[in-house]
Amino acid sequence: MEDIVIKAENLKKWFPVKAGFLSSLLSKRQLFVRAVDDVSFQIKKKEIFGLAGESGSGKTTTGRLLVRLIEPTSGKVYFKGKEITSLKEDEMKLLRRHMQIIFQDPYESLNPRITVGDIVAEPVRLLKGATPAEVNEVVRQTLEDVELTPPEEFILRYPHELSGGQRQRVAVARAFAVNPEFIVADEPVSMLDVSIRAEILKLMISLVQKYEASFLYITHDLALSRHMCDRLAIMYLGKIVEMSDTEKIVYEPLHPYTKALIEAVPEPDPTAKRIETVIKGEIPSPINPPPGCRFHTRCPAYIGDICRKKEPPLMNIGKNHYVACHLYGKEK
Amino acid sequence: MMTMPLLDVQNLTTYYFTRRGAVKAAEGVSFGLEKGESLGLAGESGCGKTTIALSLLKILPQGGRIVNGKVIFKGVNIVDLDETEMREKIRWKGISIVFQGAMNALNPVFKIGDQIVEAIKIHEPKVTKREAKERGKKLMEMVGIEPSRIDNYPHEFSGGMRQRALIAMSLACNPEMLIADEPGTALDVIVQAQVLRLMRELKDRLNLSLIMITHDLSMIAEVCKKIAIMYAGYLLEYGDIVTIFKKPLHPYTQDLIQSFPSIKAAKQEMISIPGTPPDLLNPPPGCRFHPRCKYAMNICKKKVPEMKKIAGDHFVACHLVKG
Ligand SMILES: Nc1ncnc2c1ncn2[C@@H]1O[C@H](COP(=O)(O)OP(=O)(O)OP(=O)(O)O)[C@@H](O)[C@H]1O
Ligand SMILES: Nc1ncnc2c1ncn2[C@@H]1O[C@H](COP(=O)(O)OP(=O)(O)OP(=O)(O)O)[C@@H](O)[C@H]1O
Numbered sequence A: 001m002e003d004i005v006i007k008a009e010n011l012k013k014w015f016p017v018k019a020g021f022l023s024s025l026l027s028k029r030q031l032f033v034r035a036v037d038d039v040s041f042q043i044k045k046k047e048i049f050g051l052a053g054e055s056g057s058g059k060t061t062t063g064r065l066l067v068r069l070i071e072p073t074s075g076k077v078y079f080k081g082k083e084i085t086s087l088k089e090d091e092m093k094l095l096r097r098h099m100q101i102i103f104q105d106p107y108e109s110l111n112p113r114i115t116v117g118d119i120v121a122e123p124v125r126l127l128k129g130a131t132p133a134e135v136n137e138v139v140r141q142t143l144e145d146v147e148l149t150p151p152e153e154f155i156l157r158y159p160h161e162l163s164g165g166q167r168q169r170v171a172v173a174r175a176f177a178v179n180p181e182f183i184v185a186d187e188p189v190s191m192l193d194v195s196i197r198a199e200i201l202k203l204m205i206s207l208v209q210k211y212e213a214s215f216l217y218i219t220h221d222l223a224l225s226r227h228m229c230d231r232l233a234i235m236y237l238g239k240i241v242e243m244s245d246t247e248k249i250v251y252e253p254l255h256p257y258t259k260a261l262i263e264a265v266p267e268p269d270p271t272a273k274r275i276e277t278v279i280k281g282e283i284p285s286p287i288n289p290p291p292g293c294r295f296h297t298r299c300p301a302y303i304g305d306i307c308r309k310k311e312p313p314l315m316n317i318g319k320n321h322y323v324a325c326h327l328y329g330k331e332k
Numbered sequence B: 001m002m003t004m005p006l007l008d009v010q011n012l013t014t015y016y017f018t019r020r021g022a023v024k025a026a027e028g029v030s031f032g033l034e035k036g037e038s039l040g041l042a043g044e045s046g047c048g049k050t051t052i053a054l055s056l057l058k059i060l061p062q063g064g065r066i067v068n069g070k071v072i073f074k075g076v077n078i079v080d081l082d083e084t085e086m087r088e089k090i091r092w093k094g095i096s097i098v099f100q101g102a103m104n105a106l107n108p109v110f111k112i113g114d115q116i117v118e119a120i121k122i123h124e125p126k127v128t129k130r131e132a133k134e135r136g137k138k139l140m141e142m143v144g145i146e147p148s149r150i151d152n153y154p155h156e157f158s159g160g161m162r163q164r165a166l167i168a169m170s171l172a173c174n175p176e177m178l179i180a181d182e183p184g185t186a187l188d189v190i191v192q193a194q195v196l197r198l199m200r201e202l203k204d205r206l207n208l209s210l211i212m213i214t215h216d217l218s219m220i221a222e223v224c225k226k227i228a229i230m231y232a233g234y235l236l237e238y239g240d241i242v243t244i245f246k247k248p249l250h251p252y253t254q255d256l257i258q259s260f261p262s263i264k265a266a267k268q269e270m271i272s273i274p275g276t277p278p279d280l281l282n283p284p285p286g287c288r289f290h291p292r293c294k295y296a297m298n299i300c301k302k303k304v305p306e307m308k309k310i311a312g313d314h315f316v317a318c319h320l321v322k323g
């Protein structure tokens, strides 16, 4: 299928732990943070794919692996069918314009010393053969796309002269200006006030359609991701535990962890049932993740030894609903 | 016999005096709280929530000053009290606070237990160290931490445990009222749900009066019976939480509630409020929400709307709403 833009195949990223003096005396064994541990998925053209999960589950690391900001320990990334993990840096450079990233913090991600016009123009200027007039036209057009209008009013301003929401619009404009095919947005609205989040998300949804990009949306906010994503994958300790259409995940979650996660989201409704069945404890360390099913130490549905001993594979149990749990045995 | 509320805040006005001018962070804020009642103070970043909390305890940073109004706690206007009286009578014993972001600001070189003991010793000098430690263990147990972990250092605790420890610490001198400033904000949703449930249980068990400050209306819906909505230093709407969620009267409250996505309810269009909150050094005249309000009239630009009583204790400050 040629409309698959990005594909992750058995991706792993293990960060070596810098051992303290004492522990390095006691053990020669190198320890690793298993930040991403065998993750596979693909994203189609015009699709918004969400990666959700608690802090430290490996979302950001996955995003950075896909655009090769970091190198995987093992596994492969394909961009439009082409394997890119083994590309040399100069070949990769040509691909970079097709892959952009939008960061969480609009206060840190924009260079404070250059104007909005230059921030957006920077990646465009790197394109071969773009004349200054063409660059200006692209900048104007993209600023209009992100509703910073009229563009003249914004081109000469510096980031500190903008509100948080306006800054994030600039970051979005910068990402889309080079007409990329794949964009990673890492918690793009979590630093913004609630009252302006929706407009930034809606903007990104419409730009994904307009530019026919594919989009990875990283978040820990399930209520918002429901409005944003076509499909959703839930991560726990470096692994995808469930992946399906967003509505399936939200309304018919199967994995006990997904269920717990959705149950724990507070409702903006005082007459709604209060959260009662909160699971115990917090995420264990990714350095020595629990054997077998990584969720077994907290799982309310634990079914015995098999959960402790055998790692459940992520299986398609029908209609592209993937679950990694021994409760759902039969592959379809 | 008339019952007096535990806390009665009247017309509280707090400014920060800076080189660039006065930041008008709280303007004529009034609300009350009974014994055992829970109030959520909501509003977006910078609207003055923390300022209200710091004013109630008179622990404003340099430059911050209560310029008008009264804070009557158990019949005493604490605005008139001096530092010694605040320390001996009010803070920790009367009103205690869990600070915003304190979870990441626990002193790393002291054991959790020592920090609790220290708090008890300062405010109740007669208590011996052993008694204080015993009390510390009981408090830890109450917030769901294994008491033996009282000798751990903060870095040995997860985020959720640190927040629990801070809640335990805030209860060290049996306060009647607890202010929790963004208690769930930096936490993951499962841990946040655990902490919210703990707050609910403690409030009921200890008959605490609770002010929970957060920008997240869903957390307030989960814990509190009453809600106060702030915008740019003003209280705009106040009342029973069910009434306000079902039938909000202030245009800002209406928009804010709609901008909160729900995960369980039927999917609705996401809405946002155009524009941004004003700079409190130079706030707009009249209703401070008028530059963003879709109903703004001429009078809104000139006259600050008064807080009007609608029914029972539902109050609204908007020129559209007749009391
Ligand atoms: N450069 C690094 N060196 C060592 N460990 C790292 C590095 N980057 C990430 N980690 C670890 O890898 C794990 C996954 O981190 P990652 O940032 O991908 O999680 P995340 O899901 O994005 O979390 P958050 O929601 O907090 O952003 C964490 O335990 C983290 O501490
Ligand atoms: N020490 C200070 N000096 C000057 N201005 C201050 C000071 N502290 C706060 N302010 C300003 O006072 C206003 C209210 O701040 P406050 O911290 O009370 O808001 P908040 O509602 O608690 O916000 P948040 O949700 O971000 O915690 C803001 O405009 C803030 O910039």
Ligand code: SF4
Residues within 6 Å of the ligand: A255, A256, A257, A293, A294, A295, A296, A297, A299, A300, A301, A302, A303, A307, A312, A324, A325, A326, A327
């Ligand atoms: S495999 Fe076992 S422990 Fe893991 S989620 Fe399923 S039931 Fe729970």
Ligand code: SF4
Residues within 6 Å of the ligand: B250, B251, B252, B287, B288, B289, B290, B291, B293, B294, B295, B296, B297, B300, B305, B317, B318, B319, B320
């Ligand atoms: S007073 Fe006027 S501007 Fe303010 S909320 Fe009411 S209608 Fe809108």
Ligand SMILES: [Mg+2]
Residues within 6 Å of the ligand: A059, A060, A061, A186
């Ligand atoms: Mg991250």
Ligand SMILES: [Mg+2]
Residues within 6 Å of the ligand: B049, B050, B051, B100, B181
């Ligand atoms: Mg605050």
